[in-house]
Amino acid sequence: MSSSQQLEVGEGEESGLDEELRKQAVRETGRGSASPAGRKVTFGFHLVEGKTPHGMEDRHVAEFRRLEDGNEVGLFAVFDGHAGADVATYLREHLFDDILREPGFWTDTVDAIRRTYHRTDRRVLEMTEEEGDGEERRRRNAGSTAVTAILINGERLVVANVGDSRVVACERGGPARQLSVDHEPLRERAAVEARGGFVTEIHGDVPRVDAQLAMSRAFGDRGLKDHISSDPDVAIEDVGAGAGTEFVVLASDGLWKVMSNQECVDAVRGTADARKAAAELVGEALERGSADDIACVVVRLH
Template sequence: MVPSAAAPASPSSSSPPRRSVAFFAVFDGHGGGEAAQFARDHLWDFIKKQRGFWSRCDQEVCAAIRKGFVACHHAMWKKLPEWPKTLTGLPSTSGTTASVVVIRGDRMYVAHVGDSAVVLGVQDDPSVPFVRAAELTQDHKPELPRERKRIEGLGGSVIKKSGVNRVVWKRPRLTHNGPVRRSTVIDQIPFLAVARALGDLWSYDFLSGEFVVSPEPDTSVVVLDPRKHRFIVLASDGVWNMVPPQEAVTMCHNSHKDKSVRRVSSARQLVCHSLQRWRQRMLRADNTSAIVISLSCPGAVSAPLCHGEVLLDLSPSCSPTPRAPTPLIQVSPAPLIQVSPAPLIQVSPHPSHSGEPRPSHTGETRPSHSGEPRPSHTGEPRPSHTGEPRPSHSGEPRPSHTGEPRPSHSGEPRPSHTGEPRPSHQVTPPLSYR
């Protein structure tokens, strides 16, 4: 689990005037930590150097962010030979979710692949002390109509195993040697519980030249109003499986109401609360990480900072600060931002898909992606992304904060914001999984 934040980029003399920009991200790795660590270190660099990222047009910025995701994904091919192989000797199956928030002035750009959700806390009436949760992302689950249609259109398939739909890995039987022929026995392995991710290079389809597990994110734009937008929460599904979005936003609001007694950051409180619920249910905790961004109006008196919090001023006059593990960036005549990243929780660097145990956050051993299934909230088996399936609270897709099942956005693949065809993911693979 890798939360990330980066400093604003410095404008060059040949480019149009650029405002300070802040980058926040949460990466939830599976199949090893290599993809998550690579994305943490390089995704922001790939995004900000794309043509159109510094444009004043929101559609061009979103297109640049999508291209940055795909470029980062393709760069992983070159690193694949350096990543540890699986226990069966195949190239690494490492992948990661990626949920990104880029704030520039009063614009917030959200991009994500996978199921690490982003939630905005909105106070519609300043006289009413209630902050509602607005979910800005929808989990990329294989059972969504638009995702299933895309996967099957590329020659892939989705199979339900233990109540959870998974993208199938079509792999020649491990005992096979030599070239793959029509007579070669192909095993169909229900493998991944998310339809989009960075990495997961095993999903490359040689016939279509694209990845069945897509690296292209959904993107959206929010015009920030610090008078009503109070919090932005980025968290892995280890948090959201235990703490619903509305409860998370309420926790952040209550934490900031009484500034005199606040001792720990909102993100730390959120992570600790979710871990406590895992223990109460006597379950092995999933990887858990969160970033909480608190917005305030320009000129507002900020509360004393807790350990792990940094005050960010993103006004145009603010000088860019160097990249740092903890964000030292500062957004606009728009909001002042208080960021509280949760403690860094690293993904096990060499988890296997064949039953090797991994330590949990509490020191207990936890099964690998294909070991014994982890139980759900109801006591049913709850597998991870790439092992046995992880059902939701009821075995059905996780409900939204309203209690209704999350629908797909449109049931059809989303068009590009620019009206142009979405970029091709065709690459030449350096290694073969066959």
């Protein structure tokens, strides 16, 4: 953690938070700040456990690091686990370290991130090799989305993702702009079918790969791995002072199921405190009926 970062964690800090939000199981909430290359950046995060009959499966990363070579990086991510939190937890603990250590990260960033995502997926599959029944079989088929954002010296933002967790940016006074790609079964039906899988469309349910997974790319999911991918979409954005980027929001699909990108940025724009903005976004999603786990990270570029 950078010496310039101040992290505060607490629950219910703002008396104006909605009552329904206070009733939810708040798993983590906090804020931090740093000044990479003299530019102030603040961030806040808020995570709640949903009403589904399992424990909290979302994980996040929000921190700054000063590297040995003098570069300072902001590391922000949301991992939405399924069939347990094992894969999401592994990604939280290892993915950024592996990306930053990957040869070529500074010279061919996109290819380095893709290699790291693929190698990480192989390790996740090795981790979930156990055979068995019941809980062991469930853990064997565990998986997770990933959306990662690396802010380099306050100037460049490197975004990568697999699955349907999302990152959205907003320029000052401008509209919402999605930086990640939702990997949905219908959108990638041709790729799924080319691998020997199929996509179901059942009334009252979302489209699913092999009638099981509601996304076409993910980490893990051993039983479906022949039919889905862990290949990330990667984008590099100029977010320097001249670019006009005001803030970035990362969140799991528990938020995006009930809020559009524009509704999200409109809500954040009026709240200067990043942690409060994240909490208010989660509260709005709950008001709109989201029953899923929600992890939300807001990064403000001042």
